Amino acid sequence: MRKPLVAGNWKMNLDRRAGVELAGAVRSHLDGLQGVDSVIYPPFVYIEEVARACAGTALVVGGQNICDQEVGAFTGEVSGAMLRDVGATVVLVGHSERRHVYGETDELCALKVRRGLASGLDVCLCIGETLEQREAGQTEQVCSTQLHGSLNGLSTEDMAKVTIAYEPVWAIGTGETASPEQAGAAHAYVRGVLSGIFNQAVADATRILYGGSVKPSNAADLLSVPDIDGALVGGAALTAENFLPILDAAAEVCVR
Ligand code: PEP
Helix, strand or coil, rough: CCCCCEEEEECCCCCCCHHHHHHHHHHHHHHCCCCCCEEEEEHHHHHHHHHHHHHCCHHHHHHHCCCCCCCCCCCCCCHHHHHHHHCCCCECCCCCCHHCCCCCCCCHHHHHHHHHHHCCEEEEEEEEECCHHHHHHHHHHHHHHHHHHHHHHCCCCHHHCCEEEEEEEHHHHCCCCCHHHHHHHHHHHHHHHHHHHHHHHHHHHEEEEEECCHHHHHHHHHHHHCCEEEEEECHHCHHHHHHHHHHHHHHHHCCC
């Protein structure tokens, strides 16, 4: 039984006041919903205040990135312990903007996954192919390489703390969405790879989120696909007007 999860990645958007206000709206809405989990990922500097606003509620707060190292001379980086210290309980690893704008490799993602888990954080690992790779028929190969590259060697206990977000790069922030068929096929494939790396029980238990221009108008169609266990939302996570209906859609259609 996989409980649906709707996550909002704020990226480098909103300010302190807008962030706390939005978190308050999501928190109150989530209070009235059954059967859906939610996480918000504010910019680092707002995590503490947003986490305080969400304390004691079901709304989870996470970090958008983590340093692969534990502590020391790593200017500009933020450690897992620091994320925990300010109230984050989960971290995104390998978001497409980290991979494609900042050049993060599978090797670095693997270190970050391990560092997150060692710090006591849950991890949401993002994977997905570029448009060029999809057009070259490499979607499955890319997803497999990214999953093996980042997850090999983890234990089945570790995997209880890991969520996967399948986010085709060509659909992120573009308004272009994978069709439910395209997303469903990729999710089924990803689940098969998890079964190969670990076992069927891990594959069955791991939540696989879809990300890429999810919005109120397409959320229900995507979330009703059997292997899609929720959404990682960027642009539409920045207003309550757009994010709350996606939570509603998950609560309604995504019962596994
Ligand atoms: C994302 O940032 O993970 C994302 C999916 O963005 P958007 O919803 O804007 O495409």
